[in-house]
Amino acid sequence: MADRPYRIPVLHGTVRKGARSARVAQLVTNRLAAQPDAETRLIDIESLGLVGNDEGTSIKDPEFSRLVDQADGLVIVAPEYNHGYPASLKHALDTNYSEYVHKPVGLVGVSTGALGGARMIENLLPVLRAVGLVPVQRDVTVGNVADAFDGEGNLTNEGTLERIDGMLRELRWMAATLRRGREAIPADPGRKPATCPGCSSPMNQHGTLIDEEAGGTVGRVHACPLCGRSEAETG
Ligand SMILES: Cc1cc2nc3c(=O)[nH]c(=O)nc-3n(C[C@H](O)[C@H](O)[C@H](O)COP(=O)(O)O)c2cc1C
Numbered sequence: 001m002a003d004r005p006y007r008i009p010v011l012h013g014t015v016r017k018g019a020r021s022a023r024v025a026q027l028v029t030n031r032l033a034a035q036p037d038a039e040t041r042l043i044d045i046e047s048l049g050l051v052g053n054d055e056g057t058s059i060k061d062p063e064f065s066r067l068v069d070q071a072d073g074l075v076i077v078a079p080e081y082n083h084g085y086p087a088s089l090k091h092a093l094d095t096n097y098s099e100y101v102h103k104p105v106g107l108v109g110v111s112t113g114a115l116g117g118a119r120m121i122e123n124l125l126p127v128l129r130a131v132g133l134v135p136v137q138r139d140v141t142v143g144n145v146a147d148a149f150d151g152e153g154n155l156t157n158e159g160t161l162e163r164i165d166g167m168l169r170e171l172r173w174m175a176a177t178l179r180r181g182r183e184a185i186p187a188d189p190g191r192k193p194a195t196c197p198g199c200s201s202p203m204n205q206h207g208t209l210i211d212e213e214a215g216g217t218v219g220r221v222h223a224c225p226l227c228g229r230s231e232a233e234t235g
Contacts, residue, residue, distance in 0.1 A: 004228060005039045006072045006175045008032055013078030013089030015046045020145045021110035025077035027155070028108055028140075031164055032075070038172060040075075043067065045092045052091075060095040068099040069230050073175040074133065075168075077108040079145075080120035085127075093131065098232030101132035101207040101221045102182050104174035106167045108140040116141025132207060132221075136174050138167040182206045183225035194233060196224035203231060 010032065012025035025042060032040040048061040068074065078089050105128055109117020118141050128135055140163045142148055150156050183204050186193075193202035203222035209232060211218040219234035 005037055006172055006179070007039045007067075007070055007228075008073040008075060008171065008175060009041050009043050009067050009071055010075040010077060011043045011089075011092070012045065013076050013092075014081075014086040015088040016079070016086070019079060020112070020148075021077055021079040021142075023149060023153075024108060024110050024142050024145065028075055028077055028164055028168075031161075032168055035168070035172065041067070045088050048092060050092060050095060055091065056094055057097055064092070065096050065099055068096050070228060071099075071103060072179050072228070073104040073106070073171050074100075075106045075108065075171065076124070077110065078117065078120060078124070080109060080111040080113070080115070080117040083119040083123070085120050085124045089124075090127065093127065097131055098209055098219075098221050099230060101209075101230070102178050103133055104136050104171055104178055105133040106136050106138070106140075106171040108142065108164070108167070110142045110145050112144065112146050114143045116143030116145075134174065134178065136167065136170045138163070138170050140164050140167050179223075179228075182223035182230075183228075187220075194222045194231060196222075196227060196229055197231060198229045199224065199227045201226040209234065 010029045029040055029042040032038050048064050051059050107121050109121045111117045121139050155161055186204055187206050191205055196203050201224050203224045205220050205222045207221040208217045209219035222231045
């Protein structure tokens, strides 16, 4: 098994101009970047340039898909809009599929209200499961976000930082555990391994691609233990 750092991008889940959650997303990215075993980067949905007149994997942004494909986990920092998740977050999430399978995701909800996006998180969970992401147990909620930072950009509630760090610790443990599983534990030990298109190593089949409309399983997902690449095989 390769000794690569854990790649965990942070997705800021709104395109609203002046979004207060952007500051929280930057903070989470900075906390993750400070970990010696992690690599991260902040993904801004607007910069992906996704079209607004179509949906799904056919409109994927190649760089976003590459980042998710090579990731060992994901953090989503998103505000609560009318008790749900922003439409722009769902639009962006729907552009990938096999790239997510059996990877952990940590959630940070943000709101001006006291509940800190807790309802957004609850509503997002079934969506994440549908695309194959594995939500970690610990969430972070940042309520009263208008007062969450002081004039110097520091959090006014120290407990928030502890909760972010606690969630990131669990996320890295899940990233390590699920990476081992994706790369080394076969879902169907009888199958001949696929060959990695990137480095020609034998890949491990760890998951399936499910299409409800097509009536079930439509393919398999493989991971390369050497370079970490994932590959979707349909049919
Ligand atoms: C369309 C819309 C709906 C919102 N709905 C809620 C809500 O249901 N609960 C809540 O606490 N705040 C709600 N807010 C306020 C957000 O919590 C607030 O804008 C906060 O700063 C986080 O969102 P932001 O990152 O877009 O700034 C809503 C804001 C918008 C723009």
